[in-house]
Amino acid sequence: MMPNNQDPLSQLWQQQEVQKPDLNVINKAWRIMQVKQKLYACLDILGLFIPILMLYLNREKLDSFTAGYFVVLTFLLLPFGAYILWLRRCSMGWSSENTERHIHNLKRQIANNIKIAALGKLSIWPIGVLVVLHYVGLFYFDVLPVDRLIRKGLISVCVFAVLFPAMWIWATRRENRFKKELSDLNNLLGIDKEP
Amino acid sequence: MSTDFKQILKEHAPLLGRVAATYEANFHMRQELLQEITLAVWQALAKFKGDSSIKTYILRVAHNKAITHVAYHAKQPRNDSYCEVETPEPSKAKATDEQLDQQRQIQQMLIHIRNMPIQTRQVVTMSMEGLSYDEIADACGISSSNAGVVLNRARKTLMESIHDAQ
Numbered sequence: 001m002m003p004n005n006q007d008p009l010s011q012l013w014q015q016q017e018v019q020k021p022d023l024n025v026i027n028k029a030w031r032i033m034q035v036k037q038k039l040y041a042c043l044d045i046l047g048l049f050i051p052i053l054m055l056y057l058n059r060e061k062l063d064s065f066t067a068g069y070f071v072v073l074t075f076l077l078l079p080f081g082a083y084i085l086w087l088r089r090c091s092m093g094w095s096s097e098n099t100e101r102h103i104h105n106l107k108r109q110i111a112n113n114i115k116i117a118a119l120g121k122l123s124i125w126p127i128g129v130l131v132v133l134h135y136v137g138l139f140y141f142d143v144l145p146v147d148r149l150i151r152k153g154l155i156s157v158c159v160f161a162v163l164f165p166a167m168w169i170w171a172t173r174r175e176n177r178f179k180k181e182l183s184d185l186n187n188l189l190g191i192d193k194e195p
Numbered sequence: 196m197s198t199d200f201k202q203i204l205k206e207h208a209p210l211l212g213r214v215a216a217t218y219e220a221n222f223h224m225r226q227e228l229l230q231e232i233t234l235a236v237w238q239a240l241a242k243f244k245g246d247s248s249i250k251t252y253i254l255r256v257a258h259n260k261a262i263t264h265v266a267y268h269a270k271q272p273r274n275d276s277y278c279e280v281e282t283p284e285p286s287k288a289k290a291t292d293e294q295l296d297q298q299r300q301i302q303q304m305l306i307h308i309r310n311m312p313i314q315t316r317q318v319v320t321m322s323m324e325g326l327s328y329d330e331i332a333d334a335c336g337i338s339s340s341n342a343g344v345v346l347n348r349a350r351k352t353l354m355e356s357i358h359d360a361q
Contacts, residue, residue, distance in 0.1 A: 022230070096255055098333065098334055
């Protein structure tokens with residue numbers, strides 16, 4: 001069946017004055033996007049290899065406990081990093097799927113963003129525990145003299161006293177923003193329930 | 196940018212402008228959305244397999260991009276410096292009474308369409324772009340009969356609102 005496109009409504013619709021896209025701006029935006037995508041890919045790869053490279057380059061300076069601790073930590077964090085990447089997998093650049101499917105993916109992506117923000121918030125406590133464990137290990141294996149350990153510990157406490165609340169506030173704001181986006185989208189679609 | 200893509204985009208530029216107008220009332224936001232839609236369509240054109248008409252494909256990508264846009268921008272507080280005009284001042288001096296009347300009707304129509312639920316908005320505007328029920332149903336992910344019901348209901352209220360504006 002074909003809707004009648006010569007009816008007054010369709011004619012009126014077609015007669016509206018519209019803005020036209022500036023193709024030069026689009027071309028420029030596309031080039032910037034390509035450069036950005038390449039940069040992000042480089043950062044992802046570097047992010048994965050930098051800790052390993054740092055460990056390798058500093059292997060002479062690091063005590064065996066700290067080196068072993070960071071090697072274990074790197075391997076423990078790999079699944080976490082992989083999970084974050086998996087949550088980010090739905091790229092929203094463009095989609096030619098039907099709208100039902102697109103909206104489903106869109107909602108899933110926002111829900112994943114909420115999860116990522118919540119994980120960022122929750123990861124603060126394990127980081128704190130890992131730092132404490134590191135100092136306990138340094139003390140237990142007698143790696144550093146006690147006075148130096150206390151000095152380093154106090155510096156760490158000061159740094160994390162600023163860093164942790166800031167991370168918490170940032171992650172909470174992001175989580176709330178994504179929750180609001182999901183709620184707004186549901187309102188637009190006339191749905192009350194979250195997926 | 197490939198010359199073919201540029202040509203296709205040029206041909207469908209008014210259609211993209213109408214999709215942007217369907218979702219954004221604010222002039223500057225609409226311009227921003229139009230650029231986003233055009234970029235998305237251009238990216239998507241490289242993957243076009245010819246399963247549907249190019250117009251249907253473009254409309255589908257454009258609506259999806261517009262929905263993503265409204266999902267992320269809906270109800271966000273705008274910067275104070277942001278211009279809140281819906282459209283730039285039309286050239287009233289040159290317009291005849293008939294043209295002014297038509298502009299009023301179009302504005303009324305757009306206001307009414309922007310207040311519709313997303314699916315209804317998509318069905319009714321795709322219909323006015325000349326897509327068949329089957330094409331609309333395929334693009335929206337609904338059945339043809341459902342598309343017909345949604346369209347008939349929406350058209351009725353749209354006609355009423357335009358008559359009220361006259």
